[in-house]
Amino acid sequence: MIECEAEGGLALLVVNSGDDYFAYQALCPHQDAPLCEGLYDGTVLTCHQHLWQWDIRTGAPMGLAEEALESFPVQVEGDSIYVVAQSALNAAELLIGISEPTLAAITALAQKEDRDAGSICYDFGAPADDFYILESGRVEFVIGRDGRLSPAGFMLRKGEVFGWAALLDSQPQRIARATCLEPSRLLRINGKQTLELLEKDSVSGYLVMRRLSSLIARYLAASGSK
Secondary structure, three states: OEEEEOOOOOEEEEEEEOOEEEEEEOEOOOOOOEHHHOEEOOOEEEOOOOOOEEEOOOOOEEOOOOOOOOEEOEEEEOOEEEEOOOOHHHHOHHHOOOOHHHHHHHHHHOEEEEEOOOOEEEOOOOEOOEEEEEEEOOEEEEEEEOOEEEEOOOOOOOOOEEOHHHHOOOOOEOOEEEEEOOOEEEEEEEHHHHHHHHHHOHHHHHHHHHHHHHHHHHHHHHHOOO
């Protein structure tokens, strides 16, 4: 396995298993340890710091690992290996496994937004009309209720969703502030239109809502909320 840098500065880990090649994020999703310094037996990749493990053919977590690795399509042409960039929508945990027509329809709703460092994506009390998927950069959250503010305690990586109140009927207003810590690219998607699409595809809708409930529980636990 070898770490390399793609256009735009994206760090990638390229690994071969037999005659097949795979590309993943170069840093461990746990605490950003370089995965190229880990242990690899041809089938399982193990981070050397906290022993998180992944199936090299799928990026699926094994053992202690709690998150999958972000994967990138690979094309082999002669002696050259090409890693193909993918949209954050395809990497979004919330949307994995939904039908292709529904994913295409949600993709058509997405609007790209380039934000400067310090830009506020949304603030307390703003209408919760849209949700976001992080394409690149970093976003920080502050949660507020009854005049009390506290950091949410987590950062996001490519493909992660925030502003998910737009997908909940009972949350018409924001209870958090989301601020870009560095230049960031976001996908902004209308929540009401997305819900209408999911209502027409009940199987995909069930998958999204089940993952959304897990996402909310995970983020609230990270922020220390009860």
